[in-house]
Amino acid sequence: MVLLHPGNPTKAGSAKLAPRRFTKLDGLRVGLLGNTKLNADNILLALGDLLKERYAIKEVVHYKKPTFALPAPQATVDEMVERCDVVLAGVGD
Numbered sequence: 489m490v491l492l493h494p495g496n497p498t499k500a501g502s503a504k505l506a507p508r509r510f511t512k513l514d515g516l517r518v519g520l521l522g523n524t525k526l527n528a529d530n531i532l533l534a535l536g537d538l539l540k541e542r543y544a545i546k547e548v549v550h551y552k553k554p555t556f557a558l559p560a561p562q563a564t565v566d567e568m569v570e571r572c573d574v575v576l577a578g579v580g581d
Contacts, residue, residue, distance in 0.1 A: 510573065513543040519572030520548065521564075523556040528580030535576065551575075 510516060518539060520532040529552065536548040549571055553560045556579070560568075568575050 513539060513545060513574070515544060515546050516573040517547040517549065517571060518545055519568045519575035520550045521560060521568070521575055521577045522550070522552045523577070523579050524553055525556050525580045528578045531580050532576065532578040535578070 518536065520536050522528040522532050529550075532550065536550070539545055540548060549568075551560070551564055551568060553564070559565075
């Protein structure tokens with residue numbers, strides 16, 4: 489497992505992260521994408537609640553892939569791009 493520190497990717501490893509468009513979560517629309525594995529939705533929903541408590545999130549939107557073995561359908565990806573500023577993907581077991 490490799491852990492990355494968003495503020496300093498070299499701190500935890502040599503992987504380079506994508507450029508950050510946002511510096512805070514206040515006012516953003518956050519998408520949560522579950523992979524249908526056991527507990528993924530529970531973890532993501534709890535994370536969404538925690539983010540709403542700590543930040544002035546504009547909206548939290550929950551999505552679910554039809555199966556963990558395949559990428560999200562293009563229609564779901566398109567909706568996330570249109571509707572969300574940030575998307576968190578979650579895996580659960």
